[in-house]
Amino acid sequence: MARAIAVVLALLTASHALGERVLILYPQVREPYTKIYQDTLEGIAEVYKGGHTLLAITPGQHLEPGVIARAAPNLYVALGNDAARELGIVAPEGPVITTASQDVDFKVRHQLTYYPDPDTLITQLQRFQPGIRSLFLVAESDTDAYEDRVRETLARAGIGLRVCAAGSLAAAAVCYRQLLDAATTRDAIWILHGGKLLEPALLTNILSTAWERQLTVLSSNPDHVRRGALLSLYPDNLSAGRQLGDMITACLAPGKCTRSETSYLRTMGVALNERT
CATH class of the missing domain: 3.40.50.2300 (Response regulator)
Known part of the structure; x- marks a missing residue:
């Protein structure tokens, strides 16, 4: 099977010196779903200013282990199930920050689940009802x-x-x-x-x-x-990206990202029915 991995952004040399070797994997998908990942990556870039490599994963095609070896990351970010599954095959040791809903077996997995953070939920519920x-x-x-x-x-x-x-x-x-x-x-x-x-x-x-x-x-x-x-609280992909950027920064701090944990979306899109 052909292997197709597009390296979109080269790893910055300066970030190697700082020990920031972050590899972000995301799926190549058709429109209109591409905007989900475009917005997510934009949100990450707004918050996380360190160097990183972006790898676009073609669904159904395997991740080349040599790509991982050359990037030599000390932190992975896997956006979506396809990216997480492929990464789990070649680099299950992690640590990994992921938005995948499927349970991929990583040694250290920081999960961002696209449900409203409980504090966000109660704030919006009390605000509108x-x-x-x-x-x-x-x-x-x-x-x-x-x-x-x-x-x-x-x-x-x-x-x-x-x-x-x-x-x-x-x-x-x-x-x-x-x-x-x-x-x-x-x-x-x-x-x-x-x-x-x-x-x-x-x-x-x-x-x-x-x-x-x-x-x-x-x-x-x-x-x-x-x-x-009456009300919808739904994922805002730009805000999710910003939260992922915060998670990347936190994971790169010394002594962090040593055990698995789950986070939920702190900022949600809000749609209100003003007729009800």
Whole structure:
């Protein structure tokens, strides 16, 4: 299989002297998805001023180990699942900062997960709907650690979190029906997950029921606001890049990046439905 890796930006000689050898990998994707990574890389560059190498990964083609050896990085950044998978094959020892949602086995992995940081979530919720006393969420079981963080943060503000676990669309539909039946005007339905836990007919049912019963709906998709959700907190790729830049700077400090940890987005895009 052909190997295609495009070196977009050469490693700066001065940064070698400073010990800053950062290798950033991102996927080559078609429009309109290229803008996701363009904005992310722009955000990184706004914050992290050290030298680095950018490698564009062609999905389905393998990363050449010699490229890694020549760059000799002391920190990797893998944007997206394709970049993380390829890096995990040739350099699993890390340390790695990654936005991948898939669980790639790195020795030291600093994960930026594209869910709202719990403090950001509570700030925006209290800003736009201060009377809410409970959040109702349908979630997959692999978000347990995030749910625990959210639950602790909400509890400090006197807000509860009720979670219904679902592993399929059918199970999610049952969960949403149960949560909608139990909800009052002081509760909010939180649509965190799309994908296999949501499809158009189910979304229509959630939003129409919420409208009829004057229930608040919070979503991670700004398109849902146009369809009736009150509020959407969604990833802003430029801001995510800036946060990654902060993470790079922190990881390069002596004694840092020695154990795995997970961070969440501190700055989110906000869409508000002013008609509801």
